[in-house]
Amino acid sequence: MYPLRRNRRLRQNESIRSLVRETIISPNDFLVPLFIVEGKGIKEEIASMPNYYRYSLDLLKAEVNELWSLGLKSVLLFVKVPDNLKDNNGTEALNKDGLMQRAIKTVKDVCPEMLVMTDVAMDPYSSYGHDGIVSDGKIINDDTNAILAEMSLSHANAGADFVAPSDMMDGRIFEIRSLLEDEGFHDTGIMSYSAKYASAFYGPFRDALDSAPVAQQNVPKDKQTYQMDFANRDEAVKETLMDIEEGADIVMVKPGLCYLDVVRDIREAVNVPVAVYQVSGEYAMLKAAAEKGWLDHDAVMMEQVTAIKRAGANIIASYFAKDVVKLIS
Numbered sequence: 001m002y003p004l005r006r007n008r009r010l011r012q013n014e015s016i017r018s019l020v021r022e023t024i025i026s027p028n029d030f031l032v033p034l035f036i037v038e039g040k041g042i043k044e045e046i047a048s049m050p051n052y053y054r055y056s057l058d059l060l061k062a063e064v065n066e067l068w069s070l071g072l073k074s075v076l077l078f079v080k081v082p083d084n085l086k087d088n089n090g091t092e093a094l095n096k097d098g099l100m101q102r103a104i105k106t107v108k109d110v111c112p113e114m115l116v117m118t119d120v121a122m123d124p125y126s127s128y129g130h131d132g133i134v135s136d137g138k139i140i141n142d143d144t145n146a147i148l149a150e151m152s153l154s155h156a157n158a159g160a161d162f163v164a165p166s167d168m169m170d171g172r173i174f175e176i177r178s179l180l181e182d183e184g185f186h187d188t189g190i191m192s193y194s195a196k197y198a199s200a201f202y203g204p205f206r207d208a209l210d211s212a213p214v215a216q217q218n219v220p221k222d223k224q225t226y227q228m229d230f231a232n233r234d235e236a237v238k239e240t241l242m243d244i245e246e247g248a249d250i251v252m253v254k255p256g257l258c259y260l261d262v263v264r265d266i267r268e269a270v271n272v273p274v275a276v277y278q279v280s281g282e283y284a285m286l287k288a289a290a291e292k293g294w295l296d297h298d299a300v301m302m303e304q305v306t307a308i309k310r311a312g313a314n315i316i317a318s319y320f321a322k323d324v325v326k327l328i329s
Contacts, residue, residue, distance in 0.1 A: 023310045025305055025306055025309060026071075026328070027070060027072050028073070029314075029315065030316055030318060031117065031316065031317040031318075032067055032317075032321045033075075033319060034055065034063065034077055035052075035053070035054040035055065035079075036057065036099060038056065038082060038099055040057075041056060041058065042055065042056035043055055043056075043059050046207060047207065048284055049284055049319065051287070052283070057103060060103065060107070061110045064110050064111050067321075068113075071329075073115055074115040074116075074117065075107060075114060075117065076118070076164060077104065077107070077117070077119060078119045079124055080099075080124065083127075085125070087126075088126065088134055089147065090125035090151070093124075093147070093154070094150050094151060094154055096154060096157065096158070098154075101155070101158040115162070116161050116162070117163070117164045118164060119164055120163045120165040120167070120176070121166045121167045122144065122147065122148070122151075128219050129212050130223065131167035132167060132226065134218075134219055137218045137219070137220065138220070138225070139220065139225055141169050141170055142171070144167070145169050145172045145175040148165055148169065148176060149172070149176045149178070151163075152176045152188075153179055156183075161188065161189060162188065162249070163176065163190055164252075166196060166254075171246070173192050173242075173246035173247055174246035176190060176247075177246060178247075189250065190248050190249050191249065191250040193254055194239050194252055195235075195239055195240055195253045195262055196227050197228045197230045197254065197259065198223055198228060199279070200281070201258070201279045202255075202279060202280060230258070234265075236262045240266050240269070240270060244272055248272070250273045251266065251270060251272060251273075251274055251275065252274070252275040252277060253266060254277035255279040256276045256278040256279065256304075256316075257282055260307060261311075264311050268312070274313055275313065275314065275316070275317060276313040276315070276316055276317070277317040278304065278308060278319070278320065286301060302327070
């Protein structure tokens with residue numbers, strides 16, 4: 001009791017604060033998203049994501065080497081697919097010489113120890129911008145799962161360490177795990193986007209990959225029939241437990257900051273690593289506010305990533321990863 005107990009004794013200076021700090025951020029916390037495009041000599045800034053870029057494969061090499069030199073050991077690959085290669089069945093996703101497959105090999109060639117995770121979803125390959133096959137105004141679940149499983153196998157064949165299905169189709173983890181097992185890829189992991197919400201925070205990401213749903217008759221205008229309702233909390237735990245039963249090695253909550261209650265619920269419910277995706281909208285908001293001089297960029301960035309880890313995340317997929325590591329080093 002006061003005055004025998006004075007809590008401020010442990011806050012008097014940085015030395016004591018750092019000694020008793022409960023949540024520590026390090027390079028080992030981060031998974032770095034990378035956007036890949038066709039061509040050569042391309043490093044193009046994403047307009048809605050200042051200081052973040054799309055890379056052609058030749059320039060991807062230097063970026064991967066820099067990440068490794070900073071102590072960042074894991075990447076999550078996304079590809080921007082030319083429109084002429086898109087269709088309703090995501091055919092290009094299964095091309096063994098496709099951009100994703102070549103990107104995996106590029107990363108592994110330049111830095112074999114870099115952990116490579118790959119986005120498994122149809123939307124970059126879909127002429128409709130959806131994560132599944134579109135038919136009569138609906139997203140077809142089971143036929144989509146078959147494609148997602150084949151996509152995952154293709155990524156494993158190319159050298160991916162983990163596949164990361166981000167589609168939210170029911171049962172896709174079981175289909176992917178079963179096919180990987182049948183084909184002998186027992187060590188290829190699955191990081192499932194288990195609680196992925198139908199969020200308004202994804203806009204800049206869809207700009208980066210040109211993967212927004214296409215406004216057409218008999219095409220759903222958004223992804224609410226498969227991504228989760230952001231009003232729901234208990235459902236996230238149910239989805240996550242089902243994914244683990246089906247073979248997920250890591251589970252993810254997406255987005256991050258508005259869903260930290262969900263992160264804590266899942267952390268307390270499961271015994272596998274929990275990832276959180278700090279998404280493009282969260283990144284863009286801070287960049288814009290800092291550019292206006294309204295927020296201290298570095299201070300808010302560190303507060304955000306610390307909050308995500310404090311909530312229970314073992315892994316943070318973040319566009320701030322390089323900024324954070326450079327700051328704390």
